[in-house]
Amino acid sequence: MADIIMLKMMSGDYVDGDKHDKKSNYDSNDIKNNPTLDPKVTQAYKKVGVVMRSYKSGKLPKAFKIIPQTQNWEELLFLTNPDSWSAHSYYKATKMFTC
Numbered sequence: 338m339a340d341i342i343m344l345k346m347m348s349g350d351y352v353d354g355d356k357h358d359k360k361s362n363y364d365s366n367d368i369k370n371n372p373t374l375d376p377k378v379t380q381a382y383k384k385v386g387v388v389m390r391s392y393k394s395g396k397l398p399k400a401f402k403i404i405p406q407t408q409n410w411e412e413l414l415f416l417t418n419p420d421s422w423s424a425h426s427y428y429k430a431t432k433m434f435t436c
Contacts, residue, residue, distance in 0.1 A: 374409075379416060386417035389426040397429055405434055 385398050401417070404410050422430070 374412065378413075382413050382416035383418070386419075386421065389417055389419075389422045389430075392423050392426045392429070394425065397433070401430075402433065 381400055385401050388398055389401065404413050407413060419427075419430075
């Protein structure tokens with residue numbers, strides 16, 4: 338096993354973790370400039386973010402409820418701008434994502 342690891346390190350397939358750029362997979366510029374998302378979807382989830390900013394009680398938007406079921410849920414969640422959500426929104430989202 339050690340021989341295999343050393344071979345990989347010598348061949349250049351190894352990336353030093355200390356030197357590796359720790360940029361997240363979903364940078365804000367990457368998502369804003371993502372051509373794979375339809376502009377209507379982008380606009381809809383930005384509007385969901387506005388609702389989540391002032392949410393206190395009641396039903397969550399249907400577009401928000403389907404986020405955990407999608408394959409690119411991180412991108413869609415980022416479009417809602419979670420940094421500006423209300424505390425009630427965080428609570429509901431946590432319950433929804435954990436169940």
